[in-house]
Amino acid sequence: MLDQTDIRILEELINNGRITMKELGKKVHLTGQAAASRVIKLEEYGVIEGYTIKLNQVKAGYAIHAFINIYTKSMDHNPFLTFLEKQRQFIMNNYKISGDGCYLLECRFPSNNELDVFLTQLNQYVNYKLTIVIKKSNEA
Template sequence: MKIDEIDRRILLELLKDSRLSMRELAKKVNLSAPSVAERVRKLESEGIIEGYTLDINYKKLGLGIECLVEVTLKNGEYERFKKFIERDSRAVFCYRIAGRACYMVKLRLAALHELEEFINEVINYAETVSHIILSEVKMKNSSLEQL
């Protein structure tokens, strides 16, 4: 689906605050609330808006350690690893990647010993390289700006 400048502005505003009412969103994009509601409904029905998310401060919940783990599988154990990682509550995301490693996994942990446990759980069929996340650079741009 092609989107126009108004749709793009609606998406950018919802990225900033997905809890905006249709009336508030309408003011920000200079349209009537019913017009904005119809555009949002269309963006949802076309699958462009897939859902609305919640930002949780995991550090305040005791999960203050984040790390990226490169996972390189031995002997093509892809299915075994996929079954393992799908059920691992420490995993935030897991991407199949190109390059030396097979997967990039982000873990959210309460303590470093949990990283060691993760490594020990896959050591028989995978090699790992771990990267502790020290801080995050908050991006000020959006991929929507490419449209």
């Protein structure tokens, strides 16, 4: 479905989602209008689902970055998932997984106090294993 030009367009948009269509066209050897048409088609096909920003969590006030392996206590996960909906400001990603645990949460917290409150409430629904991020490596 994707040709080499589409792949190049996606690479450029991943690197800079705010690039103008004219500049994108130059980088992939198309006119700005042709690049814009391809981007629209990629959106319509669902290849591009949306656009976002990359947030510096620490500068935004979230000093603690944590991964939490979730081990459910019952077959009914709805109480846990409802709890998470109420805690959206702390949840970056919630992955349903196989392997070690049932879910993997990626979370952010302003301080240890908020993390402690969250974990105390979380423990009413599930068991967990906490991992705190010390530093993100710049290597991919």
